[in-house]
Amino acid sequence: MIDQPQPVLEAIDIVKELGSGAGKVRAVKGASLALVPGELTLLMGPSGSGKTTLLSILGCILSSTSGILRVAGTETTNLDSEELADLRRKHMGFIFQSYNLFPTLTALENVRIALDVRGQKDFSASNRCEEVLRDVGLAHRLRSYPGNLSGGEQQRVAVARAIASSPSIVLADEPTAALDGENGHAVMALLARIAKEQKRSVLAVTHDPRTLSYADRVVRIEDGRIVGEERRPDGLDAPEIADLTKRRKANG
């Protein structure tokens, strides 16, 4: 019997109400979800299904109305905004739909700042950023500003920024939405590789069907409720990952 890894993030019966009075809307209606290391999970659902709201709650950016959220064993219920920021700093990396890079900083500096907010300011932090950018295929773009990078390259900088501090959880919001087919596949392959090779929990919110083949698990949400979950059979890699791994081995 294979031991099930401990979840690094666990959400139990999360409810989120938005607005007030007559305009009050229940965006998430009792969602439960656990993320384990080494898995790329997709949270899929139509627009307005509550997936981004749930992602914000899982990312300790938005507080739930009720329910329990545990991040690396820490329950978040009574934490204030600075303590939640501390949890994000220690355990999470974020990737945004619009990349959210700093236009006045180079690719390297954009990654560097993620370590800087974590108090990692020494020379090794700079080396680490260069290493991560090389790892995402941007060794030749270290000193380029976001305005001079393609959408795919910008998203890869964002991925590098998310993983530079070696977080146990990577949360991505529509990571392929602004990318063309080729770049969308490249970014998803990168996220899958991060999950597999670096044993991180990666959760991507998406409604892009191109991303399905990269997932270890797909969680479906509709009208604020988790309505289904599909898991790839144990021991099998997603086809693109298997193919990528093969190619990487062939290239030595």
Next chain:
Amino acid sequence: MILTLAFRNLFHDRIRLAVTLIGILFSIVLVAVQLGLYLGASKMITSNIDHANADLWIAVYGAKSFEDGGMLLTSRERHQALATPGVKAVIPLIVRFAEWRKPEGGSTRVVLVGTDAEDGGLEPFDLVEGSWEDIKAPEAIAVDRTYFNELGIKGVGDTAQIANGRVRIRAVTDGVRSFTQSPYAYTTLNRARALFGDGDGTTFYLVQTVPGADVKQVQQDLVNRLEGAEVLTKEEFRDRSLKQWLFRTGAGVALIGGALLGILVGTVIVAQTLYSSTKDHLGEFTTLRALGSSSGYIYKVILAQAGISAIVGYILGISIALIILVLSHNTALPMVMTPALAFWLFTLTVGMCAISALSAIMKVTKIDPAVVFNK
């Protein structure tokens, strides 16, 4: 990275940076000029008091300033003062406004100072031509070269008339300006008395105490002995003269008011531009917050922006202020800049920018990191 981000945020929008720097520059120049003029005026008002070698000043009751000593004291007060324990010397000094008739016609007012340098009271200062020995010569007088035009003279050897008698320029001072715009004219005590036709009248007595004497005690003893006269310490007389010319006339209030206006305008301009810069970069600050940065980290970025603005603005502002300082050297009201004022201005600039950053900081405290997912 805090400094890098602050620097890039500032220099990203050059026009706004220029507006910020002009705001700080304007503020620094205005405050430096106003306070420089205030210091310059203070120096002019107190220069004779500062140069006088006196622990205490005896003046007629109600004397307003060095130039406005009021009624004359007599030799009776001098003898009473000399008989007071702790008093080493009591030196007479005459200071009175007088009519100066120019050699080519016309007249102006001067402040005639009658003093005998060898008494060790008000000794010569800032003489650039001639000496106090020369002033002992018949009809001799010393004036400041800044006022040659106003006095209708060209230099040493020229003559004019004061009150009842003729005077000849025998010595020239440089930089001894008068806040009242009536130039100081220095001569001997006896000639001053002769010009005014006074007997042994004196405007002030400069009191020197014996070494180790308790000046406050001597002052009190003199007050008890002298009727109708006031006894002031050097500091008290300086303060009274400053109050008379700077505050009773409103000149000092105008200078300080101008400086406060400069601070206010500078603060408002810097606050406005920092707020607007923060608003423009709010998305980035929100991203930082979502990435897990503490509020303190973001505040430091904003404060660093304010600090960089302050340093660059100060360097530009103080440079222009120093140019104005040089240009004002030969004017009737020269500006003064001291290392203490320069340091105070720097502290003021940094403080002004820090206060200006408050509005921007208040803006970022309202950041909701959840909006990063709604872009």
